[in-house]
Amino acid sequence: MNNTAKNIHFIAIGGSIMHNLAIALHKKGYNISGSDDEIFEPSLSKLSKYGLLPQKEGWEPDKIHQGLDAVILGMHARKDNPELLRAREMGIKIYSFPDYLYEQSLDKQRIVIAGSHGKTTITSIIIHVLKFFNRKFDFAVGAQLEGFETMVELSDDAPVIIIEGDEYLSSPIDDSPKFLKYHHHIGLISGVAWDHINVFPSEEKYVRQFDKFADATPKGGTLVYCEEDPLATVIGSKERPDVLNVTYKTHPFTIENGTTFLTNGNDSIPIRLFGKHNLQNINGAREVLKKIGISDDQFYEAIQNFEGASKRLEYVYENESTAIIKDYAHAPSKVRATTLAVKEQYPERDLVACLELHTFSSLNKDFLKQYNGTMKYANVGVIYYNPQTLEHKRLEPITPNDIKKGFGDEHLNVFDDASEMVAFLKKQEWDEKNLLLMSSGTFNNLDFEKLKDTLK
Missing domain, CATH: 3.40.50.720 (NAD(P)-binding Rossmann-like Domain)
Structure with missing residues (x-):
């Protein structure tokens, strides 16, 4: 530009x-x-x-x-x-955000991280490691990171830009997925699970966008994908002339006393992240970083003090017998993975998992069946939704029975009043029990600090 x-x-x-x-x-x-x-x-x-x-x-x-x-x-x-x-x-001249970001990065190597889940964390890990070693880079990521004032940084001299690539619409007048606008040199697909039913009314149409993303990898470019995700593997393993395919899977690990350790040969590296998806995310980021000059030894040195992206398995409170954790999970695959991650990290504790239905997809009566079984790892499942959000999104009303049927769980505790949900949580006995709060919203402006004080 x-x-x-x-x-x-x-x-x-x-x-x-x-x-x-x-x-x-x-x-x-x-x-x-x-x-x-x-x-x-x-x-x-x-x-x-x-x-x-x-x-x-x-x-x-x-x-x-x-x-x-x-x-x-x-x-x-x-x-x-x-x-x-x-x-x-x-x-x-009118630009969408992705169009303008591309114009700002014409002379840079563009690395775009895509996927229905994990893209924020993978992007954040790459950014963290590059900063740890004082590398020059630009970036755009969808969550606030420790040590960074803003979520976008642009310069004239950085040789590379790291972009979190969203499959959602580019702008109100451009229905192209954002990640197709960046014209990546290195692209990554973490996994594909149907979301955004308001834009992609069928799973086929949704998956097709990721196929287009992979096909956009240029000759001489690199496509990285998770081999443990079925759809990512189908898309990534297609023959594309002169494109390097790189696969990754869950990083070997152990868990000891609530801490996850990466296994690298005879070394055990303590990290602050946990859960299978995050261990996949770590390996995905490591493969991308290898392509831009970061060795494995450097990676393992830097990953140890990565705090995680905001609202991604973020600790609100923790003591010897209880943890309160919040997460951005809202789509079915994210809800399932996040509840499983907390349960596996603390297998000896019961898990109370609260999910707010806030997005267009999650509040769509026809989409609710996609959540079947997603809360099965919780000992106590709680669902909250705000009827006003349904009205705002002009969606058909849903009932607690609709939600229980969609989730396939008659024992779910369903609330349409946030204060009633909080009252239910206050009645729980919290010794040797964790609370997980999942939402892309706010649980109707729930005060997490007050909740934390109440449950101690």
């Missing part, structure tokens, strides 16, 4: 990745403006810190003018957004 093009306006600047891109471009010296009809934390404080917070909420077509070099359109905006309509009328 021509670096003289420095006047950029963000429509829906408050988005989780959008505000991070705005800050990254601000740090590069670009003049940034933006609008949004609602901005929450942490976006609000971060934008305010850099003087990028809009003075008022709402859409302001007057912010669109001929002095702009580009408009970046976020997913939160609608097709009839007044600022978008004005930009189109004026002929101003």
Whole structure:
């Protein structure tokens, strides 16, 4: 991209990745403006810190003018957004987030991490290891990481960029999957499990997007995939001329007193992550890093102090007999893997697993059957959903019986009131028992600190 093009306006600047891109471009010296009809934390404080917070909420077509070099359109905006309509009328270049990120990385080696699960963690591990050894790199990742202020970093001199590649839509006016926009040199597929029913109404259509991603690997490029995931293996093992295929599987490990150790020959390396998926993620990241000059010895040195990505099996509280853990899990494969991971890490403890149904897919009555058996590793299963979320997403109402039938478990404790769910949790005896909270939402703004104090 021509670096003289420095006047950029963000429509829906408050988005989780959008505000991070705005800050990254601000740090590069670009003049940034933006609008949004609602901005929450942490976006609000971060934008305010850099003087990028809009003075008022709402859409302001007057912010669109001929002095702009580009408009970046976020997913939160609608097709009839007044600022978008004005930009189109004026002929101003409109980018989606992935389009603009690609333009910013034309001269870099692009590594894109894709998959229905694990992509945030794999991307985060790669970023952590590169930083540990003071390598120059740019990145875009979907979760906050320890030691990084923002989730996007762009520079003029970094030779490589690490991108978490999402299969979701690029923008309200572009239904291409984001990960196809980045034109990777090295691509990774962690696993494929149907999600986003609102965009991909059948499993076949969903899987096809990952097939396209793999086919986009250029000659001389590398495709890395998990050989323990059936669909990733079908896609990854296809013959593609002059493309190097690299497979990985669960890293050998042991668990001792609630700590997971990687087994490397005669060495046991303690790590802070746990669960089979994370042990796959570790090996996936290791294979990618080998392709850009990080040796196994270096990897094992750096991985020991990786704290994990925010909200990915993140400890809220822990003592000698109880742990409270929160996770971003929401899709069926993630729920199953996350509950199993906590149960295997603490086999001697009972597990109370709470899942919030918050996404379009999880609240869709026709999709609920995909969750059949996903809570089977929990001793006590709890499901929460907010009827207002159903109304907001314009979905057909669901009942506790619908949920129990979909999950295949008549013993589930189903709540549509968060306070009633918390009251149920307070009644539990928490000695030698763990609490797992899974959601891409907030459990209706549940105060985790207060919950932690209540359950001690």
